[in-house]
Amino acid sequence: MTGTDDFPPPDLAHTVIGLDFDGTLSEIVPNPDAARAADGTAQALAVLAAAGARIAIVTGRDAETVLRLSGLSAVPGLVVSGLHGAQWWRDGQLRSRDEPPGIAQLRAQLPPVLERADPGVWLEDKGLSLVVHTRRAADPVTELDRLRPEVRTLAEAAGLQVVDGKGVLEIRIPQLSKADAVAELLTPDVRTAVFGGDDIGDLPAFEQLRRWARQTGGHAYAVAVGDVAEVRAAADRCFDDPADLVRWLRQLGQR
Numbered sequence: 001m002t003g004t005d006d007f008p009p010p011d012l013a014h015t016v017i018g019l020d021f022d023g024t025l026s027e028i029v030p031n032p033d034a035a036r037a038a039d040g041t042a043q044a045l046a047v048l049a050a051a052g053a054r055i056a057i058v059t060g061r062d063a064e065t066v067l068r069l070s071g072l073s074a075v076p077g078l079v080v081s082g083l084h085g086a087q088w089w090r091d092g093q094l095r096s097r098d099e100p101p102g103i104a105q106l107r108a109q110l111p112p113v114l115e116r117a118d119p120g121v122w123l124e125d126k127g128l129s130l131v132v133h134t135r136r137a138a139d140p141v142t143e144l145d146r147l148r149p150e151v152r153t154l155a156e157a158a159g160l161q162v163v164d165g166k167g168v169l170e171i172r173i174p175q176l177s178k179a180d181a182v183a184e185l186l187t188p189d190v191r192t193a194v195f196g197g198d199d200i201g202d203l204p205a206f207e208q209l210r211r212w213a214r215q216t217g218g219h220a221y222a223v224a225v226g227d228v229a230e231v232r233a234a235a236d237r238c239f240d241d242p243a244d245l246v247r248w249l250r251q252l253g254q255r
């Protein structure tokens with residue numbers, strides 16, 4: 001953990017806590033289906049929710065997958081924004097954008113491209129977005145760099161955007177980001193907003209928090225998990241790993 005504990009005890013009844021999943025609440029693992037929230041996450045968030053905080057998971061995963069993997073569905077009042085703001089899960093109900101037309105085109109075009117890649121490369125189909133994974137390739141970084149231009153050309157021709165993530169190229173609806181999800185969480189009664197993230201896809205959420213704080217005088221607190229330099233530089237507080245973040249969340253509930 002780095003940074004001073006300069007986060008004053010917030011009035012939890014007017015606090016929103018938004019958290020990314022992979023790399024923030026869960027360690028990064030080679031098989032996305034094996035990702036799990038760090039020990040004690042559900043309990044720490046349930047305590048905060050019982051004290052009045054609104055808890056949201058804001059993730060690139062689809063909402064139902066993150067609920068299944070995280071074990072957080074029992075956290076009172078939990079909201080999940082999935083697929084970078086394209087989906088919302090609240091009170092057991094899922095609201096989702098329509099699949100963009102270009103996705104079907106990419107779904108047909110990508111397999112022959114990936115057949116020519118390292119055998120460890122695979123495609124995750126999340127319905128509204130597709131993800132090329134290279135983490136299991138012999139040289140994940142080189143493979144990602146090699147595939148990026150062709151994947152980007154195909155995606156842009158289909159009206160979609162490619163965003164880099166940790167060992168992934170994420171193909172998704174353009175102009176939609178976690179900033180949109182965070183904006184929807186910042187209702188007029190919110191006085192303190194916390195967001196925890198680990199990757200460059202989380203930076204728009206941090207920026208949205210800062211904009212909101214400037215406009216409303218609210219208190220924004222961005223927390224980084226892991227070692228991505230841009231994310232750490234943009235944060236008020238940095239944690240080494242998900243377990244470290246969960247310890248802090250637990251302390252927050254005890255203040």
Ligand SMILES: O=P(O)(O)OC[C@H]1O[C@H](O[C@H]2O[C@H](CO)[C@@H](O)[C@H](O)[C@H]2O)[C@H](O)[C@@H](O)[C@@H]1O
Pocket residue numbers: 020021022023024027028029030031032033035058059060061124126131133135165166167168170199201
């Ligand atoms: O916004 P997030 O909750 O951080 O989700 C981003 C992507 O997470 C998943 O991929 C990442 O985690 C995997 C499991 O640890 C790892 O194998 C992969 O290399 C990481 O990029 C997920 O598979 C993607 O769909 C999400 O967009």
